[in-house]
Amino acid sequence: MNIVVLLKAVPVVGTERLDSNFMTDRTVQLEANGNDEYLLEKALKLTEAHGGEVVTLTVGPAGAMEPIRKALAMGTARAVQVTDDALRGSDMRATLDVLAAALKKMEPWDLVFAGADTSDGQGGVLGAALAVRLNLPYLSYASEIEPTDSGGVRIHRFNSTGYDILEAPTPAVVMGTQLLGAPRYPSLRGIMQARAKQVETCTLADLGLAPETVGADAATTKTLDSAKPPERAGATFVREAPDEAVAKVVEFLSSRRLI
Amino acid sequence: MAGQIWAIGEIADGQPTKLTLELATLARTLAERSGTEARTVLVGAGASGAAAAAAAYGPGVLAVDADTTGLPVSAVVAPRVAALVAERQPAFLLVGASNDGKDIAGMLLGLTDLPLLANGAGVAWADTAPNVEMSTFGGKLVTHSTFAGTRGMVIVRLASVAAEQASAPGSVEQVSVTVADELPAVKVTGSVEESGAAAPIEEARIIVGAGRGVGSPDGLKIIEELATALGGAVGATRAVVDSGWVSYGQQIGQTGKIVTPALYIACGISGAIQHKVGVQTANTIIAINRDADAPIAEFADLFVVGDLFEIVPKLSAAIRARKSGSA
Numbered sequence: 001m002n003i004v005v006l007l008k009a010v011p012v013v014g015t016e017r018l019d020s021n022f023m024t025d026r027t028v029q030l031e032a033n034g035n036d037e038y039l040l041e042k043a044l045k046l047t048e049a050h051g052g053e054v055v056t057l058t059v060g061p062a063g064a065m066e067p068i069r070k071a072l073a074m075g076t077a078r079a080v081q082v083t084d085d086a087l088r089g090s091d092m093r094a095t096l097d098v099l100a101a102a103l104k105k106m107e108p109w110d111l112v113f114a115g116a117d118t119s120d121g122q123g124g125v126l127g128a129a130l131a132v133r134l135n136l137p138y139l140s141y142a143s144e145i146e147p148t149d150s151g152g153v154r155i156h157r158f159n160s161t162g163y164d165i166l167e168a169p170t171p172a173v174v175m176g177t178q179l180l181g182a183p184r185y186p187s188l189r190g191i192m193q194a195r196a197k198q199v200e201t202c203t204l205a206d207l208g209l210a211p212e213t214v215g216a217d218a219a220t221t222k223t224l225d226s227a228k229p230p231e232r233a234g235a236t237f238v239r240e241a242p243d244e245a246v247a248k249v250v251e252f253l254s255s256r257r258l259i
Numbered sequence: 260m261a262g263q264i265w266a267i268g269e270i271a272d273g274q275p276t277k278l279t280l281e282l283a284t285l286a287r288t289l290a291e292r293s294g295t296e297a298r299t300v301l302v303g304a305g306a307s308g309a310a311a312a313a314a315a316y317g318p319g320v321l322a323v324d325a326d327t328t329g330l331p332v333s334a335v336v337a338p339r340v341a342a343l344v345a346e347r348q349p350a351f352l353l354v355g356a357s358n359d360g361k362d363i364a365g366m367l368l369g370l371t372d373l374p375l376l377a378n379g380a381g382v383a384w385a386d387t388a389p390n391v392e393m394s395t396f397g398g399k400l401v402t403h404s405t406f407a408g409t410r411g412m413v414i415v416r417l418a419s420v421a422a423e424q425a426s427a428p429g430s431v432e433q434v435s436v437t438v439a440d441e442l443p444a445v446k447v448t449g450s451v452e453e454s455g456a457a458a459p460i461e462e463a464r465i466i467v468g469a470g471r472g473v474g475s476p477d478g479l480k481i482i483e484e485l486a487t488a489l490g491g492a493v494g495a496t497r498a499v500v501d502s503g504w505v506s507y508g509q510q511i512g513q514t515g516k517i518v519t520p521a522l523y524i525a526c527g528i529s530g531a532i533q534h535k536v537g538v539q540t541a542n543t544i545i546a547i548n549r550d551a552d553a554p555i556a557e558f559a560d561l562f563v564v565g566d567l568f569e570i571v572p573k574l575s576a577a578i579r580a581r582k583s584g585s586a
């Protein structure tokens with residue numbers, strides 16, 4: 001089973017900022033999008049149990065190399081990075097086109113794994129969009145992923161009362177959640193082995209895409225302004241002993257008509 | 260006249276969901292501002308049945324009945340909405356930020372040429388297109404975005420607007436849609452109910468949040484008692500969900516749910532940015548934490564410094580006593 005994991009390189013959570021054009025500044029230090037690491041872990045477990053290899057695909061700038069290397073140290077076989085100056089400021093549609101073109105070029109594979117959403121964009125849509133674009137089955141919100149005897153894929157799709165069981169033939173696109181399990185840490189051995197592994201970088205030209213179809217100038221959406229959110233008034237501290245503290249909380253709740 | 264504004268609805272237990280009624284209200288207001296018309300689109304099993312309830316919130320409902328047996332909802336809804344969009348050319352679509360809604364929006368991104376703005380926390384009308392407010396980077400920034408052209412699709416979060424009925428109920432049009440190409444087959448082969456499904460947090464007015472500080476499933480019991488005393492629901496951090504004491508459906512935060520209760524009581528929760536993003540817009544936030552330096556101090560209104568095992572049971576008792584009139 002060969003799996004492509006879509007791994008976005010995002011600004012380290014907490015350090016994000018916008019540039020003067022209100023675009024996410026990607027020159028800061030980048031890390032793997034946390035939600036993609038759950039899929040990466042599951043992909044590694046699946047190939048360890050059933051054979052095959054895991055390859056990551058990242059569309060992102062030079063700084064993406066660090067999280068890509070970390071994934072190699074965790075156990076991926078190789079990596080593909082699409083990087084091109086023209087991509088700066090791309091909207092979701094452009095990212096979709098680029099990911100779709102790269103996945104076509106990387107064929108054959110059995111499964112593509114996408115994260116539930118990204119810490120810098122909070123879209124949660126690219127997995128579904130890619131599946132439709134590639135005309136493949138789409139299985140989402142997975143809390144479990146396993147192969148079927150007939151060479152297909154079965155997932156548990158988390159819902160508010162439990163889960164549904166979904167099945168489809170492969171190739172297919174699967175979007176998964178944190179319920180797949182926490183990612184491993186790279187081992188020392190993994191870090192050593194990663195040095196010999198290959199990262200294939202490609203440009204838009206390599207994918208047959210015209211630079212004027214992506215990037216800020218081609219963007220179909222734009223950010224107009226940004227501001228700090230209105231500050232909350234700040235916390236009032238209650239440091240009294242429990243009985244007195246509780247009396248204060250009750251008084252506070254009743255003053256706000258919450259009880 | 261400009262193209263219509265559509266709210267793409269969802270049906271649960273034969274009725275439009277609360278989020279659907281909010282989207283219908285929003286589509287109606289935006290259409291009034293922009294001088295166009297609004298429609299609520301319901302697709303799936305029971306669409307016609309749910310249409311009347313939705314029609315109270317907007318000038319018109321397009322109901323597309325379709326069998327969803329054994330299929331993921333999004334795989335049925337998205338191609339039908341795409342076919343309707345191709346036929347009627349609406350200008351803007353509002354889609355809900357639920358799991359199914361995001362799947363549908365993603366599929367529509369692939370099926371249509373509509374641009375997409377995700378993660379909308381508020382939508383206003385500006386000249387020729389919606390102006391979409393977003394809470395960006397875990398709430399560090401509030402940004403406003405729009406479309407370059409005059410068509411697009413916005414994913415809208417729950418509670419971005421309050422659902423309000425229209426002055427007169429709208430019409431219901433039953434539409435039959437032929438889909439040339441269904442999406443590649445995904446079969447739903449089973450469904451498992453997990454016991455102990457807790458009260459849903461999305462629509463709760465009061466939520467009591469449990470963090471790692473509760474320590475154990477036993478610690479969780481005192482949180483549940485406080486929630487019961489207040490008539491609220493129990494939410495949790497990822498740390499607690501990962502421990503398996505609370506189901507993922509109760510997780511608040513970046514990878515969990517985004518909630519806007521009137522009151523949030525965070526017990527033994529440090530207030531990590533991924534948790535904060537899920538609850539920072541709560542009206543009132545009370546933290547109970549023994550570490551006065553915990554980051555939750557930055558967004559709490561009242562911070563009780565102390566051991567939750569001492570404070571929470573006493574608080575539950577005081578609230579119960581007050582509610583039964585003996586205080």
Ligand SMILES: Cc1cc2nc3c(=O)[nH]c(=O)nc-3n(C[C@H](O)[C@H](O)[C@H](O)COP(=O)(O)OP(=O)(O)OC[C@H]3O[C@@H](n4cnc5c(N)ncnc54)[C@H](O)[C@@H]3O)c2cc1C
Pocket residue numbers: 033034035469470471472473495496497498499510511512513514515516526527528529530531532533534537547548549550553565566567568
């Ligand atoms: C990609 C990604 C996504 C994430 N998504 C989410 C998400 O959706 N939701 C989420 O919540 N987290 C999420 N996290 C995790 C998040 O970063 C934090 O690790 C988590 O929120 C911490 O949970 P906590 O506050 O319960 O635990 P801790 O940070 O360990 O805090 C426990 C707190 O309890 C206090 N305490 C301990 N004992 C007591 C006591 N007896 N009485 C009073 N106070 C006590 C301590 O002082 C401390 O402040 C995510 C992380 C990543 C990387």
Ligand SMILES: Nc1ncnc2c1ncn2[C@@H]1O[C@H](COP(=O)(O)O)[C@@H](O)[C@H]1O
Pocket residue numbers: 005006007008009033035036057058059060095113114115116117118121122123124125126127
């Ligand atoms: N630039 C990118 N490179 C690689 N994968 C991506 C990229 N953007 C998004 N993805 C994948 O698509 C998922 C959903 O992204 P989004 O819809 O942008 O929230 C992410 O969790 C990733 O798995």
